[in-house]
Amino acid sequence: MTESSAQTTDVETAAADAQRVVENVERVIVGHRETIEHVLTALLGRGHVLIDDVPGTGKTMLSRAFARSIGGSFSRVQFTPDLLPSDVTGVNVFDQATGTFAFREGPVFANVVLGDEINRAPPKTQSALLEAMEESQVTVDGETHSLPDPFTVIATQNDIERDRTFDLPMAELDRFMKRVSLGYPDQSEEAEILERVVADHPIDDLDPAVDLSAFQAMRATAAGVRTEQPLREYVTRLTAYTREHAVLGASPRAAILLVRAAQGRALLDGREYVVPDDVTSEAPVVLPHRIRTGSTDRSAEALVTEAIETVPIE
Structure with a gap:
C-alpha cells in the first residue's frame, strides 16, 4: 500500500x-x-x-x-x-x-x-x-x-x-x-x-x-496536513541560511523532511495545518546532523538555533 x-x-x-x-x-x-x-x-x-x-x-x-x-x-x-x-x-x-x-x-x-x-x-x-x-x-x-x-x-x-x-x-x-x-x-x-x-x-x-x-x-492523514506557501518559504529560508553560513548546509532533502516532521507535529497537536512553531520545534533535530560548519567555534546545533532566531517568519 x-x-x-x-x-x-x-x-x-x-x-x-x-x-x-x-x-x-x-x-x-x-x-x-x-x-x-x-x-x-x-x-x-x-x-x-x-x-x-x-x-x-x-x-x-x-x-x-x-x-x-x-x-x-x-x-x-x-x-x-x-x-x-x-x-x-x-x-x-x-x-x-x-x-x-x-x-x-x-x-x-x-x-x-x-x-x-x-x-x-x-x-x-x-x-x-x-x-x-x-x-x-x-x-x-x-x-x-x-x-x-x-x-x-x-x-x-x-x-x-x-x-x-x-x-x-x-x-x-x-x-x-x-x-x-x-x-x-x-x-x-x-x-x-x-x-x-x-x-x-x-x-x-x-x-x-x-x-x-x-x-x-x-x-496518510499526516501527509495531508496543510502546509501553506508562506510556511514552505519559511522552511526554504531556514535551509538557505545554513548553506550561507556553513561549509555544508542543509540539503533539499532536509527541507522536505523538515516539512514532513512538522506535519507530524501538527497532527500530534490535533491541527489540520502546519504553523511556524511546528517547524521551529522540529528543526533542531532534523537539520544539525546534515550541516558542517567548518569551524570548531560554532556547532551545527548553534547554527540552527541562530537560524531560527534570525530568519523572519513572514
Whole structure:
C-alpha cells in the first residue's frame, strides 16, 4: 500500500491515536516524552531516526516499544565489523529440491528495524541500508524486493571506543530524518525504572495502542496536513541560511523532511495545518546532523538555533 492509496482518517481521531501511542511507549520508557514525540513524528512523516547515546539508556527498548505500540513487526540488526550487506538485506539460497534459487529475507524486512551500533560496521555494510531507507526496497542479484509498509529504521550509534567505529557518510546521514538522544535519567526517573523492572519488564506485557492499519491511516492523514506557501518559504529560508553560513548546509532533502516532521507535529497537536512553531520545534533535530560548519567555534546545533532566531517568519 502506497502513501497515496492508504486510507485516511480525520485529524481528531488520528491525533487521539497518536497520543495513545505516546502514552503506550511511556509505559516502557520513563521520562523522555519529548524524544518519544520526536520519534513518533518521524514515523508519521515516513522518516528514519538516528539515536546517538551511550550504552544502556533504553534505545533498544524504545524501538521495540514503538513497534509493539503500532502493531508492527520488529527486527534488530547488531552491526559489527564482520557484518556483510547480505546479512542485512537477505540472500538468494539454492533449493536442492526444486533446483532453483529462493530469496531469504534479511532482518530489514520488518516495520521497525533497529540498526544497533550502526557505526561499528564498515561503509559497504552501512550502505546496504541506503536503498532501503530511500526507496523502501532492496535489490539482491538484480531482483527488487519491496519492504513492508510502514518501514522505519531506528539506528543507534555511540562515541565510545572511537577507534573501533566507522563514521557514517553524509549520504547516509542525510537519509535520517532526525538525530536524537535519550541521555541518562535523573534520580527519580531511574528509581521509577528500577521499580518497573524489578519483576517482569513492561515491554513483555505491552499491547498495541493501535493496529497497523490505523497507524497507516494516521500516517496518510499526516501527509495531508496543510502546509501553506508562506510556511514552505519559511522552511526554504531556514535551509538557505545554513548553506550561507556553513561549509555544508542543509540539503533539499532536509527541507522536505523538515516539512514532513512538522506535519507530524501538527497532527500530534490535533491541527489540520502546519504553523511556524511546528517547524521551529522540529528543526533542531532534523537539520544539525546534515550541516558542517567548518569551524570548531560554532556547532551545527548553534547554527540552527541562530537560524531560527534570525530568519523572519513572514
